[in-house]
Amino acid sequence: MTASPAARRLLVIAGASIASLVLAACGGGTVDTGAADTSESSGALSHVHGLGVDPADGRVYVATHSGLYTVAKGEKPKLVGDRKDDFMGFTITGENTFIASGHGAPGSDRPGNVGLIETKDTGRTWTSRSLSGEADFHSLDSAKGTVYGYEGGRIRVSSDLKSWDNRATLEALDLAVNPSGDRLLATTAEGAATSTDGGRTFGKGAEPVQAFVSWPAEKSLFGIGTSGKLSSSADSGKTWKELTTVPGGQPQALTAVNADHILVATMAGVYESRDGGKSFTELAPLAS
Template sequence: MTARPTTRALLTVAGTALASLLLAACGGGTSDTGEKAAASPSSSALSHVHGLGVDPADGRMYVATHDGLYTVAKGQEPKLVGDRKDDFMGFTVTGKNTFIASGHGAEGSDRPGNLGLIETKNAGLAWTSRSLSGEADFHSLDSAQGIVYGYEGGRIRVSTDLKNWDDRATLEALDLAASPSGDKLLATTAEGVATSTDGGRTFGKGVGQVQAFVSWPAEKSLFGIDTSGKLSRSADGGKTWKQLTAVPGGQPQALTAVDADHILAATMTGVYESLDGGKTFTELAPLAS
Protein backbone atom coordinates (compact mmCIF):
# COMPACT_ATOMS: atom_id res chain seq x y z
CA MET A 1 0.00 0.00 0.00
CA THR A 2 1.95 2.97 -1.27
CA ALA A 3 2.08 5.77 -3.80
CA ARG A 4 2.63 3.32 -6.59
CA PRO A 5 2.42 3.99 -10.32
CA THR A 6 -1.30 3.30 -9.94
CA THR A 7 -2.18 6.67 -8.48
CA ARG A 8 -3.06 8.43 -11.74
CA ALA A 9 -5.35 5.62 -12.86
CA LEU A 10 -7.07 5.50 -9.50
CA LEU A 11 -7.60 9.26 -9.58
CA THR A 12 -9.13 8.99 -13.01
CA VAL A 13 -11.40 6.02 -12.41
CA ALA A 14 -12.40 6.09 -8.77
CA GLY A 15 -11.86 9.68 -7.79
CA THR A 16 -9.56 11.00 -5.10
CA ALA A 17 -10.59 8.79 -2.16
CA LEU A 18 -8.87 5.55 -3.18
CA ALA A 19 -5.89 7.44 -4.55
CA SER A 20 -5.50 9.30 -1.26
CA LEU A 21 -5.24 5.95 0.49
CA LEU A 22 -2.33 5.09 -1.77
CA LEU A 23 -0.61 8.35 -0.93
CA ALA A 24 -1.33 8.03 2.79
CA ALA A 25 0.26 4.61 2.87
CA CYS A 26 3.67 5.90 1.69
CA GLY A 27 6.26 6.33 3.49
CA GLY A 28 19.30 -7.35 7.60
CA GLY A 29 17.03 -9.11 10.10
CA THR A 30 18.21 -10.77 13.26
CA SER A 31 17.92 -14.40 14.20
CA ASP A 32 14.94 -15.48 16.26
CA THR A 33 15.99 -16.08 19.84
CA GLY A 34 14.39 -16.01 23.23
CA GLU A 35 10.87 -16.49 24.41
CA LYS A 36 7.58 -15.10 23.19
CA ALA A 37 7.59 -11.36 22.77
CA ALA A 38 6.72 -9.32 25.80
CA ALA A 39 5.54 -5.79 25.35
CA SER A 40 8.24 -3.30 26.18
CA PRO A 41 7.68 -0.67 28.86
CA SER A 42 7.65 2.06 26.22
CA SER A 43 4.34 3.01 24.67
CA SER A 44 3.01 5.80 22.51
CA ALA A 45 -0.01 6.87 20.56
CA LEU A 46 -0.40 4.88 17.38
CA SER A 47 -0.14 6.54 14.00
CA HIS A 48 -0.16 5.45 10.37
CA VAL A 49 -1.40 1.86 10.63
CA HIS A 50 -0.46 -0.61 7.88
CA GLY A 51 -1.64 -3.95 9.24
CA LEU A 52 -3.63 -5.71 11.95
CA GLY A 53 -3.59 -9.25 13.31
CA VAL A 54 -4.42 -11.58 16.17
CA ASP A 55 -2.03 -14.25 17.39
CA PRO A 56 -3.93 -17.57 17.54
CA ALA A 57 -1.61 -18.66 20.34
CA ASP A 58 -3.11 -16.30 22.90
CA GLY A 59 -5.52 -13.92 21.19
CA ARG A 60 -3.23 -10.94 21.57
CA MET A 61 -3.92 -8.19 19.03
CA TYR A 62 -1.14 -6.58 17.00
CA VAL A 63 -0.95 -3.33 15.06
CA ALA A 64 1.77 -2.84 12.44
CA THR A 65 2.61 0.85 12.06
CA HIS A 66 5.01 3.29 10.48
CA ASP A 67 7.01 3.22 13.73
CA GLY A 68 7.00 -0.41 14.85
CA LEU A 69 4.74 -3.27 15.87
CA TYR A 70 2.44 -2.72 18.84
CA THR A 71 0.07 -4.75 20.97
CA VAL A 72 -3.31 -3.28 21.80
CA ALA A 73 -6.03 -4.20 24.27
CA LYS A 74 -9.15 -2.39 25.34
CA GLY A 75 -8.49 -0.03 28.22
CA GLN A 76 -4.70 -0.26 27.92
CA GLU A 77 -2.04 1.88 26.29
CA PRO A 78 -0.54 0.49 23.07
CA LYS A 79 2.83 -1.14 23.77
CA LEU A 80 5.77 -1.48 21.43
CA VAL A 81 6.82 -5.10 20.85
CA GLY A 82 10.58 -5.56 21.11
CA ASP A 83 12.75 -2.61 20.19
CA ARG A 84 12.40 -2.37 16.41
CA LYS A 85 10.69 0.78 15.19
CA ASP A 86 10.78 -0.19 11.53
CA ASP A 87 8.09 0.91 9.10
CA PHE A 88 6.00 -2.26 8.85
CA MET A 89 4.29 -1.72 5.49
CA GLY A 90 3.08 -5.27 4.88
CA PHE A 91 2.05 -7.54 7.75
CA THR A 92 0.07 -10.71 8.33
CA VAL A 93 -0.21 -13.45 10.94
CA THR A 94 0.57 -16.89 9.50
CA GLY A 95 0.42 -19.11 12.61
CA LYS A 96 0.89 -19.31 16.37
CA ASN A 97 3.50 -16.71 17.35
CA THR A 98 4.41 -16.49 13.65
CA PHE A 99 4.08 -13.36 11.52
CA ILE A 100 5.54 -12.18 8.24
CA ALA A 101 6.15 -8.57 7.29
CA SER A 102 7.91 -6.17 4.98
CA GLY A 103 8.69 -2.48 4.85
CA HIS A 104 11.62 -0.21 5.66
CA GLY A 105 14.34 -0.28 8.27
CA ALA A 106 14.13 2.39 10.95
CA GLU A 107 16.27 5.47 10.48
CA GLY A 108 19.61 4.97 12.22
CA SER A 109 19.34 1.18 12.23
CA ASP A 110 21.65 -1.07 10.23
CA ARG A 111 18.67 -2.54 8.37
CA PRO A 112 18.13 -1.86 4.66
CA GLY A 113 15.71 0.66 3.23
CA ASN A 114 13.70 -2.24 1.80
CA LEU A 115 13.43 -5.10 4.26
CA GLY A 116 12.28 -7.70 1.76
CA LEU A 117 10.33 -10.49 3.47
CA ILE A 118 10.97 -10.91 7.19
CA GLU A 119 9.50 -13.42 9.64
CA THR A 120 9.14 -13.78 13.38
CA LYS A 121 8.40 -17.02 15.19
CA ASN A 122 8.21 -15.52 18.66
CA ALA A 123 5.44 -12.95 18.15
CA GLY A 124 7.62 -10.03 17.18
CA LEU A 125 10.46 -10.19 19.70
CA ALA A 126 12.97 -10.92 16.94
CA TRP A 127 12.77 -11.05 13.16
CA THR A 128 14.66 -13.08 10.57
CA SER A 129 15.31 -11.91 7.02
CA ARG A 130 13.91 -14.61 4.75
CA SER A 131 14.36 -13.19 1.25
CA LEU A 132 14.73 -10.13 -1.00
CA SER A 133 16.51 -8.04 1.62
CA GLY A 134 17.40 -4.66 0.17
CA GLU A 135 15.26 -5.36 -2.89
CA ALA A 136 11.56 -5.72 -2.19
CA ASP A 137 8.98 -3.77 -0.22
CA PHE A 138 5.70 -5.68 0.02
CA HIS A 139 2.78 -3.42 0.86
CA SER A 140 0.17 -6.15 1.03
CA LEU A 141 0.68 -9.70 2.27
CA ASP A 142 -1.73 -12.60 2.73
CA SER A 143 -1.44 -16.36 3.01
CA ALA A 144 -3.62 -19.43 2.56
CA GLN A 145 -2.91 -23.13 2.42
CA GLY A 146 0.81 -22.61 2.92
CA ILE A 147 1.13 -20.11 0.06
CA VAL A 148 2.13 -16.47 0.61
CA TYR A 149 0.81 -13.79 -1.74
CA GLY A 150 2.44 -10.38 -1.87
CA TYR A 151 1.84 -7.17 -3.77
CA GLU A 152 5.08 -5.38 -4.54
CA GLY A 153 6.07 -2.96 -7.26
CA GLY A 154 2.72 -3.26 -9.02
CA ARG A 155 2.90 -7.05 -9.34
CA ILE A 156 1.70 -10.17 -7.60
CA ARG A 157 4.53 -12.26 -6.16
CA VAL A 158 3.94 -15.74 -4.76
CA SER A 159 6.06 -18.00 -2.53
CA THR A 160 5.67 -21.38 -0.86
CA ASP A 161 8.90 -21.22 1.16
CA LEU A 162 9.43 -17.47 1.85
CA LYS A 163 12.68 -17.69 -0.10
CA ASN A 164 11.80 -18.20 -3.75
CA TRP A 165 9.23 -16.01 -5.50
CA ASP A 166 7.20 -16.43 -8.66
CA ASP A 167 6.26 -13.13 -10.28
CA ARG A 168 2.75 -13.24 -11.70
CA ALA A 169 0.21 -10.64 -12.80
CA THR A 170 0.85 -6.92 -12.89
CA LEU A 171 -2.10 -4.73 -11.96
CA GLU A 172 -3.09 -1.53 -10.18
CA ALA A 173 -4.26 -2.60 -6.73
CA LEU A 174 -4.26 -1.55 -3.11
CA ASP A 175 -4.91 -4.76 -1.15
CA LEU A 176 -4.99 -8.54 -1.56
CA ALA A 177 -7.02 -11.31 0.07
CA ALA A 178 -6.73 -15.04 -0.55
CA SER A 179 -9.72 -17.32 -0.05
CA PRO A 180 -9.40 -19.76 2.87
CA SER A 181 -9.32 -22.68 0.43
CA GLY A 182 -6.63 -20.94 -1.60
CA ASP A 183 -8.48 -21.25 -4.91
CA LYS A 184 -9.10 -17.52 -5.37
CA LEU A 185 -7.13 -14.33 -4.90
CA LEU A 186 -8.80 -10.93 -4.73
CA ALA A 187 -7.32 -7.51 -5.41
CA THR A 188 -8.95 -4.18 -4.64
CA THR A 189 -8.84 -1.89 -7.66
CA ALA A 190 -10.38 1.39 -8.74
CA GLU A 191 -12.94 -0.53 -10.83
CA GLY A 192 -13.99 -2.84 -8.01
CA VAL A 193 -12.73 -6.15 -6.63
CA ALA A 194 -10.78 -8.16 -9.21
CA THR A 195 -10.64 -11.97 -8.92
CA SER A 196 -7.96 -14.45 -9.91
CA THR A 197 -8.70 -18.18 -10.08
CA ASP A 198 -5.19 -19.21 -11.14
CA GLY A 199 -3.08 -18.11 -8.21
CA GLY A 200 -2.62 -14.52 -9.27
CA ARG A 201 -1.39 -15.24 -12.81
CA THR A 202 -4.37 -13.46 -14.34
CA PHE A 203 -7.24 -11.36 -13.01
CA GLY A 204 -10.68 -10.57 -14.29
CA LYS A 205 -11.82 -6.99 -14.46
CA GLY A 206 -12.68 -5.35 -11.17
CA VAL A 207 -16.42 -5.43 -10.58
CA GLY A 208 -19.02 -4.40 -8.07
CA GLN A 209 -18.55 -2.18 -5.06
CA VAL A 210 -15.14 -0.49 -4.79
CA GLN A 211 -13.39 -1.61 -1.61
CA ALA A 212 -10.19 -0.20 -0.16
CA PHE A 213 -9.26 -3.27 1.91
CA VAL A 214 -10.58 -6.83 2.03
CA SER A 215 -10.18 -9.77 4.41
CA TRP A 216 -11.46 -13.33 3.88
CA PRO A 217 -11.55 -15.48 7.03
CA ALA A 218 -14.21 -17.99 5.92
CA GLU A 219 -15.51 -19.05 2.50
CA LYS A 220 -18.88 -17.32 2.94
CA SER A 221 -17.58 -14.44 5.04
CA LEU A 222 -15.57 -11.99 2.98
CA PHE A 223 -15.34 -8.50 4.45
CA GLY A 224 -14.54 -5.25 2.66
CA ILE A 225 -14.22 -1.67 3.79
CA ASP A 226 -14.67 1.17 1.32
CA THR A 227 -12.84 4.48 1.15
CA SER A 228 -15.26 6.17 3.56
CA GLY A 229 -15.07 3.43 6.19
CA LYS A 230 -18.28 1.59 5.37
CA LEU A 231 -17.92 -2.12 6.13
CA SER A 232 -19.65 -4.72 3.95
CA ARG A 233 -19.84 -8.49 3.84
CA SER A 234 -20.00 -10.82 0.86
CA ALA A 235 -21.12 -14.44 0.90
CA ASP A 236 -20.22 -15.07 -2.75
CA GLY A 237 -16.57 -14.11 -3.01
CA GLY A 238 -17.12 -10.44 -3.76
CA LYS A 239 -19.78 -10.64 -6.46
CA THR A 240 -22.36 -8.98 -4.25
CA TRP A 241 -22.04 -7.08 -0.98
CA LYS A 242 -24.27 -6.30 1.99
CA GLN A 243 -23.40 -3.16 3.89
CA LEU A 244 -23.13 -3.69 7.65
CA THR A 245 -22.10 -0.43 9.30
CA ALA A 246 -19.74 2.51 9.13
CA VAL A 247 -16.60 2.03 11.21
CA PRO A 248 -15.90 5.15 13.29
CA GLY A 249 -13.22 7.45 11.98
CA GLY A 250 -13.93 7.53 8.26
CA GLN A 251 -11.15 6.68 5.82
CA PRO A 252 -9.67 3.25 6.58
CA GLN A 253 -6.02 2.30 7.00
CA ALA A 254 -6.28 -1.47 7.50
CA LEU A 255 -8.77 -4.32 7.87
CA THR A 256 -8.40 -7.85 9.26
CA ALA A 257 -11.22 -10.29 9.90
CA VAL A 258 -10.06 -13.00 12.28
CA ASP A 259 -13.22 -15.01 11.72
CA ALA A 260 -16.84 -14.37 10.76
CA ASP A 261 -17.48 -12.53 14.04
CA HIS A 262 -14.16 -10.96 15.08
CA ILE A 263 -13.08 -8.00 12.94
CA LEU A 264 -10.37 -5.38 13.41
CA ALA A 265 -10.29 -2.12 11.49
CA ALA A 266 -8.06 0.93 11.62
CA THR A 267 -9.33 4.31 10.45
CA MET A 268 -8.06 7.87 10.70
CA THR A 269 -9.07 8.11 14.35
CA GLY A 270 -8.30 4.73 15.89
CA VAL A 271 -8.14 0.96 15.92
CA TYR A 272 -11.58 -0.61 16.37
CA GLU A 273 -12.86 -4.09 17.15
CA SER A 274 -16.11 -5.87 16.38
CA LEU A 275 -17.16 -9.11 18.06
CA ASP A 276 -20.56 -9.38 16.38
CA GLY A 277 -19.67 -9.79 12.74
CA GLY A 278 -19.25 -6.11 11.98
CA LYS A 279 -22.55 -4.83 13.34
CA THR A 280 -20.93 -2.71 16.05
CA PHE A 281 -17.38 -1.55 16.82
CA THR A 282 -15.60 -0.39 19.98
CA GLU A 283 -12.32 1.50 20.15
CA LEU A 284 -9.18 -0.37 21.19
CA ALA A 285 -6.76 2.51 20.79
CA PRO A 286 -6.87 6.04 19.38
CA LEU A 287 -4.60 7.20 16.57
CA ALA A 288 -2.55 10.36 16.84
CA SER A 289 -3.79 13.09 14.56
Protein backbone atom coordinates in the same frame (compact mmCIF):
# COMPACT_ATOMS: atom_id res chain seq x y z
CA MET B 1 8.42 5.23 -5.97
CA THR B 2 5.51 7.27 -7.32
CA ALA B 3 2.03 5.88 -7.67
CA SER B 4 0.89 5.04 -11.20
CA PRO B 5 -2.20 6.75 -12.69
CA ALA B 6 -4.48 3.81 -11.80
CA ALA B 7 -3.20 3.72 -8.25
CA ARG B 8 -3.62 7.48 -7.96
CA ARG B 9 -7.25 7.17 -9.10
CA LEU B 10 -7.91 4.74 -6.28
CA LEU B 11 -6.15 7.01 -3.81
CA VAL B 12 -8.15 10.03 -5.00
CA ILE B 13 -11.31 8.02 -4.42
CA ALA B 14 -10.03 7.11 -0.98
CA GLY B 15 -9.31 10.74 -0.14
CA ALA B 16 -6.30 12.91 0.59
CA SER B 17 -5.45 11.32 3.93
CA ILE B 18 -5.04 7.80 2.56
CA ALA B 19 -3.27 9.21 -0.50
CA SER B 20 -0.64 10.91 1.65
CA LEU B 21 -0.31 7.79 3.81
CA VAL B 22 0.33 5.43 0.92
CA LEU B 23 2.49 7.82 -1.08
CA ALA B 24 4.65 8.50 1.98
CA ALA B 25 5.07 4.78 2.53
CA CYS B 26 6.16 4.36 -1.10
CA GLY B 27 9.03 6.79 -0.77
CA GLY B 28 12.54 5.43 -0.40
CA GLY B 29 12.34 3.62 2.92
CA THR B 30 12.35 6.60 5.27
CA VAL B 31 10.44 6.68 8.51
CA ASP B 32 8.56 9.71 9.79
CA THR B 33 10.26 10.10 13.16
CA GLY B 34 7.91 12.93 14.04
CA ALA B 35 4.96 10.54 13.74
CA ALA B 36 6.78 8.10 16.03
CA ASP B 37 7.39 10.80 18.64
CA THR B 38 3.75 11.89 18.51
CA SER B 39 2.64 8.31 18.97
CA GLU B 40 4.79 7.78 22.03
CA SER B 41 4.01 11.10 23.71
CA SER B 42 0.25 10.84 23.22
CA GLY B 43 -0.12 7.11 23.90
CA ALA B 44 -1.66 6.83 20.44
CA LEU B 45 -0.60 5.01 17.29
CA SER B 46 -0.20 6.51 13.83
CA HIS B 47 -0.02 5.29 10.23
CA VAL B 48 -1.40 1.77 10.55
CA HIS B 49 -0.53 -0.67 7.76
CA GLY B 50 -1.66 -4.03 9.14
CA LEU B 51 -3.65 -5.79 11.85
CA GLY B 52 -3.77 -9.32 13.23
CA VAL B 53 -4.58 -11.58 16.17
CA ASP B 54 -2.15 -14.21 17.44
CA PRO B 55 -4.10 -17.50 17.66
CA ALA B 56 -1.90 -18.55 20.58
CA ASP B 57 -3.29 -16.01 23.04
CA GLY B 58 -5.75 -13.75 21.19
CA ARG B 59 -3.55 -10.69 21.48
CA VAL B 60 -4.12 -7.94 18.89
CA TYR B 61 -1.11 -6.69 16.90
CA VAL B 62 -0.90 -3.43 14.96
CA ALA B 63 1.78 -2.91 12.30
CA THR B 64 2.59 0.79 11.93
CA HIS B 65 4.92 3.30 10.28
CA SER B 66 7.11 3.19 13.39
CA GLY B 67 7.02 -0.33 14.78
CA LEU B 68 4.79 -3.25 15.73
CA TYR B 69 2.49 -2.75 18.71
CA THR B 70 0.05 -4.72 20.82
CA VAL B 71 -3.23 -3.08 21.81
CA ALA B 72 -5.99 -3.88 24.27
CA LYS B 73 -9.02 -1.91 25.38
CA GLY B 74 -8.21 0.46 28.22
CA GLU B 75 -4.43 0.07 27.85
CA LYS B 76 -1.79 2.13 26.09
CA PRO B 77 -0.28 0.57 22.95
CA LYS B 78 2.95 -1.34 23.67
CA LEU B 79 5.88 -1.53 21.28
CA VAL B 80 6.92 -5.13 20.57
CA GLY B 81 10.69 -5.59 20.74
CA ASP B 82 12.89 -2.62 19.91
CA ARG B 83 12.44 -2.24 16.14
CA LYS B 84 10.77 0.95 14.95
CA ASP B 85 10.81 -0.08 11.32
CA ASP B 86 8.07 0.92 8.91
CA PHE B 87 6.03 -2.29 8.79
CA MET B 88 4.14 -2.22 5.49
CA GLY B 89 2.80 -5.64 4.46
CA PHE B 90 1.95 -7.72 7.54
CA THR B 91 0.05 -10.90 8.29
CA ILE B 92 -0.09 -13.57 10.99
CA THR B 93 0.54 -17.06 9.59
CA GLY B 94 0.36 -19.19 12.76
CA GLU B 95 0.83 -19.26 16.52
CA ASN B 96 3.50 -16.69 17.44
CA THR B 97 4.47 -16.53 13.75
CA PHE B 98 4.15 -13.41 11.59
CA ILE B 99 5.54 -12.29 8.24
CA ALA B 100 6.10 -8.69 7.20
CA SER B 101 7.83 -6.30 4.84
CA GLY B 102 8.66 -2.62 4.76
CA HIS B 103 11.56 -0.28 5.49
CA GLY B 104 14.34 -0.28 8.05
CA ALA B 105 14.26 2.50 10.63
CA PRO B 106 16.77 5.37 10.24
CA GLY B 107 19.97 4.59 12.09
CA SER B 108 19.40 0.84 12.00
CA ASP B 109 21.58 -1.53 9.99
CA ARG B 110 18.53 -2.69 8.03
CA PRO B 111 18.04 -1.81 4.35
CA GLY B 112 15.53 0.65 2.94
CA ASN B 113 13.52 -2.32 1.65
CA VAL B 114 13.73 -5.20 4.11
CA GLY B 115 12.22 -7.76 1.74
CA LEU B 116 10.27 -10.60 3.39
CA ILE B 117 10.95 -11.03 7.10
CA GLU B 118 9.52 -13.53 9.59
CA THR B 119 9.20 -13.79 13.36
CA LYS B 120 8.45 -16.91 15.38
CA ASP B 121 8.36 -15.15 18.76
CA THR B 122 5.48 -12.69 18.21
CA GLY B 123 7.64 -9.90 16.83
CA ARG B 124 10.40 -9.70 19.42
CA THR B 125 13.00 -10.83 16.88
CA TRP B 126 12.85 -11.06 13.08
CA THR B 127 14.72 -13.10 10.48
CA SER B 128 15.26 -12.07 6.86
CA ARG B 129 13.84 -14.79 4.63
CA SER B 130 14.27 -13.35 1.12
CA LEU B 131 14.55 -10.27 -1.13
CA SER B 132 16.43 -8.16 1.43
CA GLY B 133 17.30 -4.79 -0.07
CA GLU B 134 15.00 -5.44 -3.03
CA ALA B 135 11.33 -5.86 -2.20
CA ASP B 136 8.71 -3.82 -0.34
CA PHE B 137 5.47 -5.81 -0.07
CA HIS B 138 2.51 -3.52 0.58
CA SER B 139 0.07 -6.38 1.11
CA LEU B 140 0.58 -9.96 2.31
CA ASP B 141 -1.83 -12.85 2.82
CA SER B 142 -1.51 -16.63 3.09
CA ALA B 143 -3.52 -19.81 2.63
CA LYS B 144 -2.55 -23.48 2.92
CA GLY B 145 1.12 -22.70 3.43
CA THR B 146 1.41 -20.40 0.40
CA VAL B 147 2.10 -16.68 0.75
CA TYR B 148 0.62 -14.14 -1.67
CA GLY B 149 2.12 -10.67 -1.81
CA TYR B 150 1.62 -7.44 -3.72
CA GLU B 151 4.92 -5.75 -4.48
CA GLY B 152 6.10 -3.38 -7.18
CA GLY B 153 2.76 -3.48 -8.99
CA ARG B 154 2.68 -7.26 -9.29
CA ILE B 155 1.44 -10.35 -7.51
CA ARG B 156 4.26 -12.51 -6.13
CA VAL B 157 3.72 -16.00 -4.67
CA SER B 158 5.94 -18.23 -2.52
CA SER B 159 5.53 -21.57 -0.77
CA ASP B 160 8.84 -21.44 1.12
CA LEU B 161 9.40 -17.68 1.74
CA LYS B 162 12.61 -17.95 -0.28
CA SER B 163 11.75 -18.29 -3.97
CA TRP B 164 9.01 -16.22 -5.59
CA ASP B 165 6.85 -16.70 -8.66
CA ASN B 166 5.97 -13.41 -10.35
CA ARG B 167 2.40 -13.42 -11.60
CA ALA B 168 -0.07 -10.75 -12.76
CA THR B 169 0.77 -7.05 -12.88
CA LEU B 170 -2.00 -4.66 -11.83
CA GLU B 171 -2.58 -1.47 -9.86
CA ALA B 172 -4.08 -2.43 -6.50
CA LEU B 173 -4.17 -1.28 -2.89
CA ASP B 174 -4.86 -4.58 -1.10
CA LEU B 175 -5.35 -8.29 -1.72
CA ALA B 176 -6.96 -11.25 0.01
CA VAL B 177 -6.88 -14.99 -0.69
CA ASN B 178 -9.70 -17.36 0.21
CA PRO B 179 -8.99 -20.15 2.74
CA SER B 180 -8.78 -22.82 0.01
CA GLY B 181 -6.15 -20.79 -1.83
CA ASP B 182 -7.89 -21.04 -5.21
CA ARG B 183 -9.27 -17.50 -5.47
CA LEU B 184 -7.61 -14.13 -5.00
CA LEU B 185 -9.23 -10.71 -4.69
CA ALA B 186 -7.45 -7.39 -5.33
CA THR B 187 -8.86 -3.93 -4.65
CA THR B 188 -8.53 -1.59 -7.65
CA ALA B 189 -9.85 1.80 -8.69
CA GLU B 190 -12.58 0.06 -10.69
CA GLY B 191 -13.61 -2.28 -7.85
CA ALA B 192 -12.63 -5.72 -6.57
CA ALA B 193 -10.86 -7.78 -9.24
CA THR B 194 -10.90 -11.57 -8.98
CA SER B 195 -8.34 -14.19 -9.94
CA THR B 196 -9.25 -17.88 -10.11
CA ASP B 197 -5.76 -19.09 -11.10
CA GLY B 198 -3.65 -18.06 -8.13
CA GLY B 199 -3.04 -14.50 -9.24
CA ARG B 200 -1.80 -15.26 -12.76
CA THR B 201 -4.70 -13.36 -14.35
CA PHE B 202 -7.47 -11.11 -13.04
CA GLY B 203 -10.90 -10.19 -14.33
CA LYS B 204 -12.16 -6.62 -14.47
CA GLY B 205 -12.80 -4.85 -11.21
CA ALA B 206 -16.43 -4.91 -10.11
CA GLU B 207 -18.16 -2.31 -7.96
CA PRO B 208 -18.54 -1.46 -5.16
CA VAL B 209 -15.02 -0.10 -4.78
CA GLN B 210 -13.35 -1.54 -1.68
CA ALA B 211 -10.17 -0.12 -0.17
CA PHE B 212 -9.26 -3.22 1.87
CA VAL B 213 -10.48 -6.82 1.93
CA SER B 214 -10.12 -9.82 4.25
CA TRP B 215 -11.28 -13.41 3.68
CA PRO B 216 -11.35 -15.54 6.86
CA ALA B 217 -13.86 -18.18 5.67
CA GLU B 218 -15.18 -19.32 2.30
CA LYS B 219 -18.55 -17.64 2.77
CA SER B 220 -17.29 -14.76 4.90
CA LEU B 221 -15.47 -12.17 2.82
CA PHE B 222 -15.27 -8.63 4.22
CA GLY B 223 -14.49 -5.37 2.47
CA ILE B 224 -14.31 -1.79 3.64
CA GLY B 225 -14.98 1.11 1.29
CA THR B 226 -13.07 4.34 1.09
CA SER B 227 -15.51 6.13 3.41
CA GLY B 228 -15.41 3.42 6.09
CA LYS B 229 -18.49 1.43 5.06
CA LEU B 230 -17.99 -2.23 5.95
CA SER B 231 -19.63 -4.90 3.78
CA SER B 232 -19.65 -8.68 3.63
CA SER B 233 -20.00 -11.14 0.78
CA ALA B 234 -21.03 -14.80 0.89
CA ASP B 235 -20.38 -15.44 -2.81
CA SER B 236 -16.69 -14.54 -3.27
CA GLY B 237 -17.35 -10.87 -3.95
CA LYS B 238 -20.05 -11.18 -6.60
CA THR B 239 -22.55 -9.41 -4.34
CA TRP B 240 -22.05 -7.40 -1.15
CA LYS B 241 -24.21 -6.64 1.87
CA GLU B 242 -23.51 -3.40 3.70
CA LEU B 243 -23.14 -3.94 7.45
CA THR B 244 -22.22 -0.63 9.09
CA THR B 245 -19.94 2.39 8.91
CA VAL B 246 -16.89 1.96 11.11
CA PRO B 247 -16.13 5.01 13.28
CA GLY B 248 -13.25 7.30 12.40
CA GLY B 249 -13.59 7.93 8.68
CA GLN B 250 -11.27 6.60 6.00
CA PRO B 251 -9.81 3.12 6.58
CA GLN B 252 -6.13 2.25 6.92
CA ALA B 253 -6.33 -1.52 7.42
CA LEU B 254 -8.80 -4.40 7.75
CA THR B 255 -8.40 -7.93 9.12
CA ALA B 256 -11.24 -10.37 9.76
CA VAL B 257 -10.06 -13.09 12.14
CA ASN B 258 -13.24 -15.08 11.55
CA ALA B 259 -16.86 -14.43 10.60
CA ASP B 260 -17.49 -12.65 13.93
CA HIS B 261 -14.18 -11.08 14.95
CA ILE B 262 -13.13 -8.10 12.80
CA LEU B 263 -10.41 -5.47 13.25
CA VAL B 264 -10.37 -2.14 11.42
CA ALA B 265 -8.00 0.81 11.60
CA THR B 266 -9.43 4.13 10.47
CA MET B 267 -7.98 7.63 10.64
CA ALA B 268 -9.19 7.95 14.25
CA GLY B 269 -8.39 4.61 15.85
CA VAL B 270 -8.19 0.83 15.90
CA TYR B 271 -11.64 -0.72 16.29
CA GLU B 272 -12.86 -4.23 17.04
CA SER B 273 -16.13 -6.04 16.33
CA ARG B 274 -17.15 -9.31 17.97
CA ASP B 275 -20.56 -9.54 16.30
CA GLY B 276 -19.68 -9.88 12.64
CA GLY B 277 -19.36 -6.17 11.98
CA LYS B 278 -22.67 -4.99 13.40
CA SER B 279 -20.98 -2.87 16.07
CA PHE B 280 -17.44 -1.73 16.91
CA THR B 281 -15.57 -0.64 20.03
CA GLU B 282 -12.31 1.32 20.12
CA LEU B 283 -9.16 -0.56 21.17
CA ALA B 284 -6.74 2.34 20.71
CA PRO B 285 -6.83 5.91 19.34
CA LEU B 286 -4.67 7.09 16.46
CA ALA B 287 -2.66 10.29 16.60
CA SER B 288 -3.77 12.88 14.08
